[in-house]
Structure formats: C-alpha cells, structure tokens
Amino acid sequence: MGNDRYNAVVVGAGPAGSTAALMMARNNLSVALIERGKYPGSKNMTGGTIASMPFQQILPEYWNIQGIPLERRIVSDELWLLDNDSAVRIGFTGKKFGMAPYNKHTILRYKFDRWYADQAVKAGAKLFTSCLAVDLVYHKTGPLSKKVDGVMLEGGDVIHADVVILAEGAQAALTQKAGLRKRLKPNEMTLYVKEVLELPAEKIEDRFNLEKDEGASIGMVGYPPSPAIGKGGIWTNRDSLSIVVGGYLNQIVGKGLNPLQLLERFKGHPLVKRLIQGAKPVKYMGHIIPKGGFKKIPTLVDDGIIVVGDAAEMISGRRGMDLAMITGKYAAEAAAQACALDRYGRDILSSYEERVKGSFFYQNMKKGKNVEVYFNKFQDADFLITKAMNDFAYKYFEQNLDTDKNNLRKMLEELINMQPLGKSAKDVLSGLQNWGVL
Ligand SMILES: Cc1cc2nc3c(=O)[nH]c(=O)nc-3n(C[C@H](O)[C@H](O)[C@H](O)COP(=O)(O)OP(=O)(O)OC[C@H]3O[C@@H](n4cnc5c(N)ncnc54)[C@H](O)[C@@H]3O)c2cc1C
CATH class of the missing domain: 1.10.287 (Helix Hairpins)
Structure with missing residues (x-):
C-alpha cells in the first residue's frame, strides 16, 4: 500500500465515507477507503434509524438489495415526555410507512457499515481496515502555496491522492490538523451510551404493538438524562432493542453524572422496564455527537481537501446518517468534477460547499442555530x-x-x-x- 497514488483517498468508512467512496468508484475514479476499525462499523454507533428518502438518492430501492442488513421498517414514531412514573406521549403510527418506499429503517451499525463499505468495494474502491490515518501530506503548488496531497498512516506509509475526503466522524482529528475545524468544547458535544438487548421478535412485536418486520422508535426527554439536557430512546431491531441515553458532556461532567448509572436508572423507569423485561444485554458502546450547531460548521473545503458528515458537524435534530450520506455524495461529485478538469483547488472543490449551503438540512440547521446556546443557558x-x-x-x-x-x-x-x-x-x-x- 505504501506510496500508492489514487484519484481520491477517503478517511473513515462510516455512512459519509462509504458513500463518497461508492459514488467516486462508480464514476471510475481510483479510490482508497481507510478505516481504523477492524472492520467498518466495529467502532461506530447510532440510535437509530436511517431515513429512506436520502438513502435512496444513493441506492434506489435499497430494501430490495440482496443481503442488506436492515432491521425493521418504522411505522410508529413517538416522543415521550417522561416524568418519574408517567409520560405524555406524542406520536404517529402510520401503516403507510410500512410500505415501500418506507420512511425509515432501524439498523445496527456493526452490521450495516460493513455491508455498506462492501458496496463501495464492489464498485471498485480499495478498502484498508485496521488502518489509522494520522496526518495529512502536502504538495507545494507555488512558493507560498500548497495543497493536500494524501494522508500518512500510523507506521509511516503514505497514500497519495489528488483529493482527500475527511469522513472521520465527530472527533475529526485530521480536520483539526488541517486547520478547518476547532476542537469541540464539552458544551458543544453530547455523550451517549447504548446497549443492545436481545429479545425474541414475537415479544418485540407484542410489546410495541407491531406486525412482523414493523418497527417502533421512541425518543424520550425529561427523566432519562435528568438533570442534564439530553435524551433517551428505544428502537426496535429484528430480534433486539437498542436503548440509548445521554446528554451534553459539560452538564454530565459538571453535575457529576456517570453515563452507566444514567443507563441503569433509565432502564429502571417503570414504563421502560416493561418494554425491556427479560431482554439480554449483548453489546455496550458509547459515542459523542457534535452539537456545535450551525455556528460551528467548519470550513468545508480547501485545496485538495473536503470535509463531510459528522466531521463537518452535519447534524440536524435527530438526523445525522442521512446527512452524512448526502454530503458524501456531494463530495464525490465535486471530486469527480475536479478530476475531470485535473484541477484540485478550493475554487473547483467549492462546488461541494455551495451544494451543502443550498441543501434543506443547512437551512434547517440555520433555523435552529440558537438552540444549543439556549439549552446551555437554561439547563x-x-x-x-x-x-x-x-x-x-x-x-x-x-x-x-x-x-x-x-x-x-x-x-x-x-x-x-x-x-x-x-x-x-x-x-x-x-x-x-x-x-x-x-
Ligand atoms: C446515540 C446516537 C444516536 C444517533 N441516532 C441517529 C439516528 O437515529 N439517525 C441518524 O440519522 N443519525 C443518528 N445519529 C448520528 C449518526 O450516527 C452520525 O451522524 C453518523 O454516524 C455520521 O456518519 P459519519 O460517516 O460522518 O461518521 P461516523 O459514523 O462516526 O464514521 C466515521 C468513521 O471514520 C473512522 N475513522 C475516524 N478517524 C479515523 C482515522 N484517523 N483513520 C481511519 N479511520 C478513521 C471511524 O472508525 C468511523 O468508522 C446518532 C448518533 C448517536 C451517537
């Protein structure tokens, strides 16, 4: 692998990176997809559901693809305002969402990301796992100018590329090294812990009032991360439940909360306990969500480099994976255009930035730009x-x-x-x- 050259190198095989790699490989670009985990998804976590409409922009009618690890199609979406022993439940159950083209599907990232990266490989991308990118490498373009020209891996190998796409997720170490994003402060991120609990499919369907393969998503506010601002949630998978709880990191630390205790307390709530009774914990994980919001969106492109997904802070409300995919797609299109012109400067790659700025999610983020500030003020x-x-x-x-x-x-x-x-x-x-x- 050392000193190979590609049209593009993508750092991170999450939804953003695998989308970018898949779309570029389809466009006949040579692509290296670098993943630090043993396999894509081994380190990744979500709630969660993936929205169908954006995903279809990449893989039309994805639910018909052989072997796709979808869990359940969501027909019931609820928000519970949870108090000590009661809940106000706001929600919608729509059988229409149980039919193609569907609305959302639950997924488990340790299965889904692996499968999705494999789609990029099938399209022609080269995937390197257990491979940590530790730095960017530059190429001089003039006496005072330079462009990003690849990445250095742990161990010293270098992968050269005309375009580098950073899809490295929330921590975004290389994005920071490139000077495009500042380190997140504790009040600009939320920390969540998750457990996957095995439960037979029939029990899930019975408890959540579902038919076969139908799914439910319940977001919960108030009690779960009390006394921090955050959320809890339960998602139904094929034969397991995902249960998640967390909140703003500064509040969790400042109030002396322990995420594990939060999870146990949440699981002990009388209305939650009923849903998970008899379920067996099989996986435990933790992750952060960048919550700097609109005001903290980093510089999205520079000479030879594009930032996508969580690394670019593309989170809007409950949505992140689909925005990661869309930004991955936009980045792939900008990279293909740059390769066709054999020009990789910011002026060419900024077509990516323009498309992001014209998107529905950018407008949504703009509208909610003061929310993070509000919740840090009124905890x-x-x-x-x-x-x-x-x-x-x-x-x-x-x-x-x-x-x-x-x-x-x-x-x-x-x-x-x-x-x-x-x-x-x-x-x-x-x-x-x-x-x-x-
Ligand atoms: C608790 C929780 C619940 C959520 N619920 C939902 C939901 O229901 N719906 C939704 O749409 N979104 C949800 N999200 C958000 C969603 O998970 C993220 O927005 C999405 O995963 C971002 O995708 P990404 O590809 O940008 O980054 P990631 O999924 O984080 O992928 C980044 C990848 O890069 C790799 N990597 C990082 N650094 C390097 C490096 N230096 N070298 C090599 N590889 C590297 C990582 O191992 C990882 O595979 C949730 C998030 C959390 C934490």
Missing part, C-alpha cells in the same frame, strides 16, 4: 416542560368532582406559577427544535 428547560406537561395531563385526565371551568383555571394557574408563560413558550419551541420535531 432545566427540558425538566420544567416535561414536569408541567405531565402535571397538566394528569389534571386533564383525572375524573374529579370539580367543574371543567375550575379545573382549567387550576391547570393554567399551575403553569403560570411554575415560570413566566413566555419562558415556557420558548422552552417548548427550543425543545421541539432540539428533539428534532420542528
């Missing part, structure tokens, strides 16, 4: 709203001996006594944006 916002909604619902559903008018007055009084109504409205709005509902 109790999730709990206040969750608590208020649960108290409100309790009173609403309670069959007492008072008039409807008095009951409504008491409910409103309670809400107003908690905090000014304007602040509650802001909490709800920011919450909806943060939870990925708006």
Whole structure:
C-alpha cells in the first residue's frame, strides 16, 4: 500500500465515507477507503434509524438489495415526555410507512457499515481496515502555496491522492490538523451510551404493538438524562432493542453524572422496564455527537481537501446518517468534477460547499442555530416542560368532582406559577427544535 497514488483517498468508512467512496468508484475514479476499525462499523454507533428518502438518492430501492442488513421498517414514531412514573406521549403510527418506499429503517451499525463499505468495494474502491490515518501530506503548488496531497498512516506509509475526503466522524482529528475545524468544547458535544438487548421478535412485536418486520422508535426527554439536557430512546431491531441515553458532556461532567448509572436508572423507569423485561444485554458502546450547531460548521473545503458528515458537524435534530450520506455524495461529485478538469483547488472543490449551503438540512440547521446556546443557558428547560406537561395531563385526565371551568383555571394557574408563560413558550419551541420535531 505504501506510496500508492489514487484519484481520491477517503478517511473513515462510516455512512459519509462509504458513500463518497461508492459514488467516486462508480464514476471510475481510483479510490482508497481507510478505516481504523477492524472492520467498518466495529467502532461506530447510532440510535437509530436511517431515513429512506436520502438513502435512496444513493441506492434506489435499497430494501430490495440482496443481503442488506436492515432491521425493521418504522411505522410508529413517538416522543415521550417522561416524568418519574408517567409520560405524555406524542406520536404517529402510520401503516403507510410500512410500505415501500418506507420512511425509515432501524439498523445496527456493526452490521450495516460493513455491508455498506462492501458496496463501495464492489464498485471498485480499495478498502484498508485496521488502518489509522494520522496526518495529512502536502504538495507545494507555488512558493507560498500548497495543497493536500494524501494522508500518512500510523507506521509511516503514505497514500497519495489528488483529493482527500475527511469522513472521520465527530472527533475529526485530521480536520483539526488541517486547520478547518476547532476542537469541540464539552458544551458543544453530547455523550451517549447504548446497549443492545436481545429479545425474541414475537415479544418485540407484542410489546410495541407491531406486525412482523414493523418497527417502533421512541425518543424520550425529561427523566432519562435528568438533570442534564439530553435524551433517551428505544428502537426496535429484528430480534433486539437498542436503548440509548445521554446528554451534553459539560452538564454530565459538571453535575457529576456517570453515563452507566444514567443507563441503569433509565432502564429502571417503570414504563421502560416493561418494554425491556427479560431482554439480554449483548453489546455496550458509547459515542459523542457534535452539537456545535450551525455556528460551528467548519470550513468545508480547501485545496485538495473536503470535509463531510459528522466531521463537518452535519447534524440536524435527530438526523445525522442521512446527512452524512448526502454530503458524501456531494463530495464525490465535486471530486469527480475536479478530476475531470485535473484541477484540485478550493475554487473547483467549492462546488461541494455551495451544494451543502443550498441543501434543506443547512437551512434547517440555520433555523435552529440558537438552540444549543439556549439549552446551555437554561439547563432545566427540558425538566420544567416535561414536569408541567405531565402535571397538566394528569389534571386533564383525572375524573374529579370539580367543574371543567375550575379545573382549567387550576391547570393554567399551575403553569403560570411554575415560570413566566413566555419562558415556557420558548422552552417548548427550543425543545421541539432540539428533539428534532420542528
Ligand atoms: C446515540 C446516537 C444516536 C444517533 N441516532 C441517529 C439516528 O437515529 N439517525 C441518524 O440519522 N443519525 C443518528 N445519529 C448520528 C449518526 O450516527 C452520525 O451522524 C453518523 O454516524 C455520521 O456518519 P459519519 O460517516 O460522518 O461518521 P461516523 O459514523 O462516526 O464514521 C466515521 C468513521 O471514520 C473512522 N475513522 C475516524 N478517524 C479515523 C482515522 N484517523 N483513520 C481511519 N479511520 C478513521 C471511524 O472508525 C468511523 O468508522 C446518532 C448518533 C448517536 C451517537
């Protein structure tokens, strides 16, 4: 491998990197895909579901592809505002989502990423696993100018390439080395832990009210990461459940929380306990999500280099994998154009940046640009709203001996006594944006 030259080298075989490699190989570019894990996905984690519509931009009707490791098609999507022993449940169940072209599928990354990288290999990309890229190498283009011209691997081997695509995920060490992104501060990332719990398919279908192969996704706010701002969640796989909990790193550390204890506490909640009863833990993992938001999007291109996916902080609400794939696709197209022109400068590669800036997710991120700041300032916002909604619902559903008018007055009084109504409205709005509902 040492000192080989390719049209492009991609660092990281997650959804962003494998998409870029696949699309470039399809375009007859020579591509090296570098992955530090023993196999793609061995170090990766998500909730999670993958959105169908964006994925189809890369692999149309992907669900028909032989051997694709999809778990379940999501027909039920819920958000639970969870209090100590109750929940306000907001959600939608749509049988239409159970039919092609579907809405979302659950996946397990240790199966999915391996399969997906293999699609890039089948298209002609060369995959190198257990291979850590430790630095960028440069080529002088003038007395004062240089371009990125490849990567150096642990051990000293160099892979040269006209274009380097950094798809290295949230930590983004090389993106930082290239001077394109700053190190994330603890208040600019969330830390999540996850357990995969085995449970027979029939039990899953019974407990979540599903038919065969149908799936459910439940996001939970309030109680799970209490007293930090974050989320918990449960996703149904074919014969296992994914259970996840976490929150902002600065709050987890600052409040002396231990992620493992958070997970155990979450699993012990009466409404969660019921769902996971008898399930056997088979995998445990942890991961961060970059949460700098719109204001922290790094420089996306420079001479000879493009940044995609989590490394580029492309996270919007609950969506990340599909945005990783789309940015991987855009990067592949920009690289193909550069190779056709045999010009690899920022001026040519910036077509990638323009497409990202014109995308729906960039607009969404822009709209929610103050959410992270808000939740770092008002760290109790999730709990206040969750608590208020649960108290409100309790009173609403309670069959007492008072008039409807008095009951409504008491409910409103309670809400107003908690905090000014304007602040509650802001909490709800920011919450909806943060939870990925708006
Ligand atoms: C708890 C949690 C829940 C989530 N839920 C969802 C969800 O339900 N839906 C959704 O769409 N998104 C979800 N996301 C976000 C989603 O997982 C990410 O946005 C997505 O994985 C980003 O893909 P990526 O390819 O950019 O990076 P990654 O998936 O992180 O892949 C990066 C790859 O690069 C490799 N790598 C890193 N550095 C190097 C190096 N120097 N040399 C070689 N290889 C390297 C890594 O091993 C890895 O394979 C969730 C994330 C978390 C943590």
